[in-house]
Amino acid sequence: MDDLRKSNYRRFFFIAFLIIFMDFILKKWMLLLLFEQPKQIIVTTFFNLTPVWNNGISFGLMSSQPEVVRFIIPILALLVITYLISQLKFQGYLQQLASAIISGGAVGNVVDRILYGKVVDFLDFHIGGYHWPAFNIADVAICTGIVIWIYAIINSSST
Numbered sequence: 001m002d003d004l005r006k007s008n009y010r011r012f013f014f015i016a017f018l019i020i021f022m023d024f025i026l027k028k029w030m031l032l033l034l035f036e037q038p039k040q041i042i043v044t045t046f047f048n049l050t051p052v053w054n055n056g057i058s059f060g061l062m063s064s065q066p067e068v069v070r071f072i073i074p075i076l077a078l079l080v081i082t083y084l085i086s087q088l089k090f091q092g093y094l095q096q097l098a099s100a101i102i103s104g105g106a107v108g109n110v111v112d113r114i115l116y117g118k119v120v121d122f123l124d125f126h127i128g129g130y131h132w133p134a135f136n137i138a139d140v141a142i143c144t145g146i147v148i149w150i151y152a153i154i155n156s157s158s159t
Contacts, residue, residue, distance in 0.1 A: 008088050012100040019104025023137040024111060027120040034122055050124035052134035053116075074113055077106040094152035098145040105141030112138075 034041065034051040041049040055070075084099040091099060112119040121134040 005089055008096055009085075012085065012088060012096060012103070015097065015100035016104035016107065019101060019138070019141045020107050020111070023105070023108035023141070026137050027108075027112065027122075030122040031120060035120070040124075046125060046127055048124040048126070049122050050134055052121040052124070054119040054121045054134070070113055070117055074110045077110050081106055092152060092156060094148055094155070098149035098152060100145075101141050101148065102145035105138040105145065108136070108138030108141065 030049065030051070034049055038051050040051070043049060081103045084103055088096055088099065109119050119136065119138075121136050121139075123136060123140075124134045125132045
């Protein structure tokens with residue numbers, strides 16, 4: 001394997017690990033702060049730290065089928081991560097960055113499913129009576145990675 005490909009893999013694993021680590025540390029902190037003795041912390045008029053156990057996938061989707069989600073989602077996440085890693089050599093810099101960010105987020109939520117059987121969510125945004133489902137740093141990473149991925153594809157096809 002040449003040096004460029006090695007550095008691409010090193011960068012991928014470094015970014016993914018950084019996201020996994022940040023997500024894990026923040027979730028551990030929130031478990032102590034919000035979940036041990038359940039409480040909500042009002043940060044602003046539109047943002048709270050709220051303890052939510054998510055049995056579903058991102059933003060609470062499929063919450064009514066927790067057993068399916070608990071076993072199928074980690075397998076699907078592993079397949080997606082394996083695919084993303086296998087495609088690194090064909091991807092430009094932005095797609096590689098997006099792949100690492102998506103993978104880190106996916107692993108972050110899989111770790112929760114392994115440890116707790118569900119995902120720790122705590123970021124709670126709302127405006128008036130409208131509430132966005134609670135989420136976490138791993139969810140932010142997955143969504144950010146997808147946005148970067150789409151931008152990279154659109155940008156590469158326009159040149």
